[in-house]
Amino acid sequence: MTINDGLLVMTKTVLEVDNLSVEFPARRGLVKAVRNVSFQLYEGEALALIGESGSGKTTLGLSLVRLLPKTARIREGRILYRKDGEEQDVLLLSREGLRAFRWRECAMVFQGAQNAFNPVLRIEDQFIDTARAHGIRDKDKVRAEARELLRRVHLDPDRVLKSFPHELSGGMRQRVLIALGLLLKPQIVILDEPTTALDILTQRSVIEVLRSVRDEFKFSLIFISHDLSLAAELADRVATVYAGKIVEIGNVFDIFEKPRHPYTQGLTQTVPTVTGELRELISIPGSPPDLIEPPKGCAFNPRCPYASERCRQEQPPLEEVGDGQFAACWNWREITERKPL
Amino acid sequence: MTQTTARTSGPSVLMRLRAIATSFLARRILKALATIFIVVSLTFGLVRLMPGNPIETYTFELMSQYNMSYQEARDQAAALMDVNLDAPLYQQYFEYLGKLLKGDLGNSYRSKGTSVVSYIKQFLPWTVFSVGTSLLISFTLGVTLGMLMAYRRESWLDHILSTIASLASAIPNYLIAIMLIVVFGVQLKWFNVTKMRGSLSPGMTPGFTWEFFADAFYHAALPITVYVLTTVGTWMLSMKSSTVQTLEEDYVTVARARGLSDGRIMTSYVGRNASLPLFTQLAISIGFVVGGSILIEQMFVYQGIGQQLFKAINARDYAVMQGIFLVITISVVVANLIADLLYGVLDPRIRSGKE
Ligand SMILES: Nc1ncnc2c1ncn2[C@@H]1O[C@H](COP(=O)(O)OP(=O)(O)OP(=O)(O)O)[C@@H](O)[C@H]1O
Ligand SMILES: [Mg+2]
Numbered sequence: 001m002t003i004n005d006g007l008l009v010m011t012k013t014v015l016e017v018d019n020l021s022v023e024f025p026a027r028r029g030l031v032k033a034v035r036n037v038s039f040q041l042y043e044g045e046a047l048a049l050i051g052e053s054g055s056g057k058t059t060l061g062l063s064l065v066r067l068l069p070k071t072a073r074i075r076e077g078r079i080l081y082r083k084d085g086e087e088q089d090v091l092l093l094s095r096e097g098l099r100a101f102r103w104r105e106c107a108m109v110f111q112g113a114q115n116a117f118n119p120v121l122r123i124e125d126q127f128i129d130t131a132r133a134h135g136i137r138d139k140d141k142v143r144a145e146a147r148e149l150l151r152r153v154h155l156d157p158d159r160v161l162k163s164f165p166h167e168l169s170g171g172m173r174q175r176v177l178i179a180l181g182l183l184l185k186p187q188i189v190i191l192d193e194p195t196t197a198l199d200i201l202t203q204r205s206v207i208e209v210l211r212s213v214r215d216e217f218k219f220s221l222i223f224i225s226h227d228l229s230l231a232a233e234l235a236d237r238v239a240t241v242y243a244g245k246i247v248e249i250g251n252v253f254d255i256f257e258k259p260r261h262p263y264t265q266g267l268t269q270t271v272p273t274v275t276g277e278l279r280e281l282i283s284i285p286g287s288p289p290d291l292i293e294p295p296k297g298c299a300f301n302p303r304c305p306y307a308s309e310r311c312r313q314e315q316p317p318l319e320e321v322g323d324g325q326f327a328a329c330w331n332w333r334e335i336t337e338r339k340p341l
Numbered sequence: 342m343t344q345t346t347a348r349t350s351g352p353s354v355l356m357r358l359r360a361i362a363t364s365f366l367a368r369r370i371l372k373a374l375a376t377i378f379i380v381v382s383l384t385f386g387l388v389r390l391m392p393g394n395p396i397e398t399y400t401f402e403l404m405s406q407y408n409m410s411y412q413e414a415r416d417q418a419a420a421l422m423d424v425n426l427d428a429p430l431y432q433q434y435f436e437y438l439g440k441l442l443k444g445d446l447g448n449s450y451r452s453k454g455t456s457v458v459s460y461i462k463q464f465l466p467w468t469v470f471s472v473g474t475s476l477l478i479s480f481t482l483g484v485t486l487g488m489l490m491a492y493r494r495e496s497w498l499d500h501i502l503s504t505i506a507s508l509a510s511a512i513p514n515y516l517i518a519i520m521l522i523v524v525f526g527v528q529l530k531w532f533n534v535t536k537m538r539g540s541l542s543p544g545m546t547p548g549f550t551w552e553f554f555a556d557a558f559y560h561a562a563l564p565i566t567v568y569v570l571t572t573v574g575t576w577m578l579s580m581k582s583s584t585v586q587t588l589e590e591d592y593v594t595v596a597r598a599r600g601l602s603d604g605r606i607m608t609s610y611v612g613r614n615a616s617l618p619l620f621t622q623l624a625i626s627i628g629f630v631v632g633g634s635i636l637i638e639q640m641f642v643y644q645g646i647g648q649q650l651f652k653a654i655n656a657r658d659y660a661v662m663q664g665i666f667l668v669i670t671i672s673v674v675v676a677n678l679i680a681d682l683l684y685g686v687l688d689p690r691i692r693s694g695k696e
Contacts, residue, residue: 067597099601100600107598116591116595117595118596118609118614119614120614121609129601129609130599130601133601133602134600164690166690
């Protein structure tokens with residue numbers, strides 16, 4: 001089920017984030033890492049969260065499975081998870097309820113998953129561990145399932161299952177983690193920069209793998225990255241995140257073809273270079289904002305070529321700018337064509 | 342024909358030798374043997390560098406005890422000991438080494454006819470028992486409390502335990518022993534220090550009986566308490582810092598994300614990884630079993646090998662001293678060897694690195 005044709009009415013929402021704010025206390029004040037974020041994740045879709053480093057993508061992702069660092073505080077908001085017509089607020093789950101929710105309903109593959117595996121346990125045992133935590137005790141069944149999944153991510157199950165994590169390369173570990181993420185057939189998978197630490201070829205193979213398993217297993221995917229071109233390959237919809245806020249969200253074609261937020265526009269105009277990192281530097285002048293005291297008005301205004309007086313005073317709301325496309329910009333009507341920043 | 346066989350057998354022998362030399366285990370064992378040899382030789386020299394010698398020490402003892410004249414006492418002492426201390430040192434050294442290779446540690450100078458081996462057989466088990474038990478208690482307790490401290494980091498419990506741990510590991514063990522005797526034994530009379538002396542009550546026969554074990558523990562209780570009190574703090578603090586580090590590891594967060602239970606994460610993910618470095622420390626402390634017991638056994642009159650070493654030093658009983666130092670050396674070296682091998686077994690990353 002794709003929604004590229006804009007048939008949003010047909011689709012069900014599996015996750016609804018409503019006005020979520022997350023803060024970290026720091027010496028100078030509160031780091032407002034996520035500010036009043038709301039979005040919906042539809043059944044079977046891939047949503048990409050794109051933004052510069054430090055914009056709060058990981059924090060947002062972690063709060064969905066409530067794995068924020070101890071110091072973090074969720075100031076407000078709701079995270080509604082829907083399944084079989086029932087709705088739960090993830091933030092209100094009990095300890096046991098949360099444990100059951102994690103991985104079985106929503107698996108999160110972390111940024112820099114290089115150390116995601118317990119170094120003293122074989123991969124096989126970590127698959128079995130995971131299944132057992134969710135009440136599946138039939139080891140042979142788990143093993144068979146693990147084999148199948150490892151094959152799907154182009155790994156040799158015989159070798160990988162018997163290996164210790166350090167015996168696998170970074171790219172292999174990443175794919176093992178993806179396979180492990182699919183073990184319980186979760187409804188939602190969150191991938192935080194699953195390809196950043198990998199070389200170009202391995203990146204490609206991970207992307208291919210993701211594409212094919214997604215076709216097969218039909219889970220909803222939240223894909224976090226700073227690289228818009230990767231998002232373009234995987235995502236049905238894209239949300240751009242700036243200073244802890246979603247500043248634009250829409251389907252992938254609209255975001256690329258007619259971005260309505262100058263920040264999105266900046267991201268889409270990036271010059272393709274070999275490394276993803278460099279691209280960002282070239283694209284948008286100025287530096288990411290201070291999250292302790294974000295600029296007054298629109299947080300992007302100091303870097304924005306369209307900024308007007310209003311932008312410096314009032315925060316723009318996310319408003320509908322097209323079919324299923326929303327942008328938080330006072331001047332979105334002016335941003336019709338590509339204009340160099 | 343002969344040439345070719347010579348050529349083919351040549352490299353294969355060389356290769357086998359090289360394989361032995363590069364084999365991890367063989368290298369470690371060779372190193373251990375070399376260490377033992379060096380320490381044995383040093384011990385031989387050092388004990389003889391101490392002021393006085395066995396005959397002289399005994400002579401003065403006899404003189405003061407029985408009011409003998411110097412000559413009389415000296416003759417008696419020399420007759421008793423039946424050792425030729427005037428032989429050239431190298432001759433004594435090679436004689437000692439030769440016997441050592443045959444497993445003969447010689448006889449005690451002081452108790453004529455008692456072999457050093459039988460000495461060690463008689464007294465070492467008590468030390469191994471008391472120090473070993475305390476090591477086990479201390480390690481288990483320290484690891485548990487250390488993990489608790491790490492999990493409750495910055496809580497009042499953590500602060501209290503940290504303070505106690507640093508204090509306990511800073512106070513020398515003999516001070517704690519004195520405190521135990523003076524405060525709890527003599528002043529408060531919580532236990533009878535005199536009755537607890539020795540390693541067994543008089544008349545108790547060793548055997549697999551409940552009475553025997555109870556009695557053994559009763560007599561070892563004070564030394565064990567002191568050993569535990571003085572070592573548990575170090576284990577606690579090591580385990581705490583190791584656990585705090587492990588808790589920060591990605592795989593612990595991922596384990597949470599996988600929905601594993603807190604218990605499973607604590608044991609197989611945090612505990613197992615955090616205690617890895619401590620197992621090396623544990624093996625090394627096992628090596629110091631004998632060395633750590635000298636003063637404490639003396640103070641509690643516990644009949645272990647430490648107390649015997651103390652006596653042997655006072656009597657300049659070279660043979661016994663050498664024998665006990667040999668035991669200490671071997672246990673330290675072997676414990677280190679075990680530590681290395683154990684770490685390889687416990688940590689797969691090292692295991693495959695060595696293969
Ligand atoms: N544990 C923490 N304590 C304090 N501040 C934090 C903590 N974690 C993140 N932050 C702050 O929150 C903000 C958002 O961080 P986050 O990791 O979510 O960004 P990100 O978009 O994922 O960046 P990247 O692309 O580099 O991964 C940053 O300003 C960061 O400094
Ligand atoms: Mg991140």
